[in-house]
Amino acid sequence: MKNLFAFCFCFLFVSTSLLAQQNLIHALPSKLGLDEAYINQKVDSIMELGIKDQAFPGAQVLVAKNDTVVFHKAYGYHTYDSVQPVALNDLYDLASVTKILGPLPALMKLVDEGKLDLDVPFSNYWPSWKKHKDKKDLTLREILSHQAGLVPYIVFLEKVMRKNGKIKRRFVRDTPSEKFQQQVYENLFISDRFEAKMNRMIDRSKVSDEKKYVYSGLTFLIYPRLIEQLTGVDYETYLDQNFYKPLGCYTLGYNPSKKNYVNDIVPTENDSVFRKTFVKGWVHDENASLKGGVSGNAGLFGSADDLAKIMMFYENYGAIGDKQIISKEVVKEFGRVQYPDNDNRRGLGFDKPLLDNSERTLEKAYPSPLSSPNSFGHSGFTGTFVWADPDNKLVYIFLSNRVYPSREHSQLYRLNIRTALQDVFYKAQSISSKN
DSSP, rough: OEEOOOOOOOOSOOOOGGGSSOOOOOOGGGGGGGOOHHHHHHHHHHHHHHTTSSSSSSSEEEETTTTEEEEEEEEEEESOOSBBBBOOBBEEEOGHHHHHHHHHHHHHHHHHTOOOOOTHHHGTSGGGGOOTTTTTOBBHHHHHHTTOOBBBBOGGGGGTBOOOOBBOOTTTTTTTTTTTTTTTTTTEEETTTTHHHHHHHHHSSSEEEEEEEOOOOGGGHHHHHHHHHHHSSSSHHHIIIIIIHHHTOOOOEEOGGGOOOOOBBBOOOOEEEOOOEOSSSSSSSSSHHTTTTTTTSEEEOOOHHHHHHHHHHHTTTTTTTTTEESHHHHHHHHTTTSOOOGOOOOOSSSBBTTTTTTSSOOGOSSSTTTTTTTTTEEEETTTTTEEEEETTEEEEEEETTTSSSSOOOOHHHHHTTTHHHHHHHHHHHHHHHHH
């Protein structure tokens, strides 16, 4: 079940200025005070169980301690036919992890620059909301912390498909043209007018009168356009110039099938409804797909190494080496629980531990009960998970394609694999300190 185990050893003691370079620093877990034998035994056992119980055909785990990668190992295969082993540089569809690696750093930077205010009506920046009484006074703080009362999701695919399963040709064509330029999949192109239709549906969606925690990804669909309006720069270009290239995240991006990566791309689901094939190299999420694969709610692909780089950037509160890209104060504010009195654990865009997480058993905790209250991250529907813990200087990356061959595969959740794996590395610190 195990394969492709790799470590690269470099100098352990380096200045923080090197963290901005594209090469990660690696060392054995024992060099950073972690019990190596315990880690290997526990992680291997959990991953073998996951593959055996078909939680995923394959996956990989990367953990960094003190800005140094101490564990990176791949398990299993791309699919259950056991033909192509998982490789350490494979690209994964990150699903909702996109939210904190795509639009969120841009929003943080815009807040830092005074171009966005968390506590004024969002309609100041998205004027179409001024026409809607239930939305005109909502703030970005409420929206990003999922406290605004927005509906969780709109299935825009219903507007593209007929009841008999046929695609409406007024929205999707099999060849590009002047009015159908955005590519949805191989030989599928969406009408240029459809994004405006999606935005109108978001504008008109209902808002609950009861302000309580309800997870909603709706506004993440419009953040890329908002970012472009506020910066005057194409969304993808803005991310590349300000974050991905300075961090050396050269595989982190949208629509990898259109790029000449040497990395293999892990397939996701057999789409029997829309694309009628196994989806590979194109975003799994249908809403992001209908935006040409470039969205704030989903659509990013990346390798474990690149995810580690950007999560270490967050762990270091917005610093790339000696350069502060986003102010420490802003990153800390985004990573802070916003509405604890409303039983809402969320930060601004970031997910956070359950409010009573340290008091829970591993089975009922999210994430590890040993993670600090200051830690933050996000999970993805495809079976991905990223987490940064500034207090413990621990970054945890888990990548899988648990939706293969179908999203009905839910063993990853039932077995609590992602939390159990993360917990191993916290316990490995305490075990080592006792020895």
